Amino acid sequence: MPFIGVPERCGNLKNHMLLELKNIDFGFRQEAPILKGFDMNVAQGEFLALLGPSGCGKSTMLNLAAGLLLPLAGSVKFNGAYLHGINKNVGYMTQGDTLLPWNTVAKNILLPLELRGVSKQERSDKLEHALKLVNLVEARDKYPSELSGGMKRRALLARSLIYSPPMLLMDEPFAALDAQLRETMHQELLNTVNRLNESVLFVTHDISESILLADRVLVLGGRPLRVLEETTIPWGKDRRLDVIRDSKAYTALESHVRSLLRQADAVQYPATARGV
Ligand SMILES: Nc1ncnc2c1ncn2[C@@H]1O[C@H](COP(=O)(O)OP(=O)(O)O)[C@@H](O)[C@H]1O
Ligand SMILES: [Mg+2]
Secondary structure (H helix, E strand, O other): OOOOOOHHHHOOOOOOEEEEEEEEEEOOOOOOOOEEEEEEEEEOOOEEEEEOOOOOOHHHHHHHHOOOOOOOEEEEEEOOEEOOOOOOOEEEEOOOOOOOOOOOHHHHHHHHHHHOOOOHHHHHHHHHHHHHHOOOHHHOOOOHHHOOHHHHHHHHHHHHHOOOOOEEEEEOOOOOOOHHHHHHHHHHHHHHHHHHOOEEEEEEOOHHHHHHHOOEEEEEEOOOOEEEEEEEOOOOOOOOHHHHHOOHHHHHHHHHHHHHHHHHHHHHOOHHHHOO
């Protein structure tokens, strides 16, 4: 299947903005506005991590990018075109387990192609590719209840990737996994998105995850939400996470970002509000 609407993705168009949030106002009815005049961009091929305290508005940003929520003011553009409804060019991997329990792994992964009316032959080809990509060939006929936590996350990843969306939205996708499995998933995710030249907007509250995976990290906090700090991660695309984890540069960067996040927490939950 051709890549949807983003012919440039195979080229090396630096600074081509795939997702542009401009001057966004957003809030839920009874709450103070979450976003006011908020700007954010994700470039073609970029891995951007959003790091911030719980409740600051990270999932809201993903929902705006997915077109599931509409801004009260301002604009969301995807690949240069204004977004007015559901964004069909993103794969959205939500925090929860959204595999259908009555379907096998294969049927779950195929769902987005069935919804798009893709032909049987193409579905079959893409399924084989996706199963190999996430190492689930042996588990294709299993049901979600028969899968380990890691296998479920891999199935969800395959489902998000199967129609080759130019961008993945990921909402704390590995939060429920144990440390070792997370490490494996991190490297697998990077290998996969790099191979496909995907852009990723990745939400997490885990500092090490953000600096291991991302090209750029935004530390967010406050209401309305602000970018408290923007950090460019220096590892490059072909990073080996096991090597980085043992490096002094990683330790230094982690402690730097930790102090930024502490400031974000203080902005989000001022001492009076916490009763401290
Ligand atoms: N559907 C909703 N209705 C009303 N308020 C909501 C809804 N979804 C989220 N919120 C509120 O919006 C704020 C931001 O939520 P969210 O984006 O989920 O934060 P995060 O993902 O950073 O934890 C929170 O205060 C949350 O309670
Ligand atoms: Mg959230």
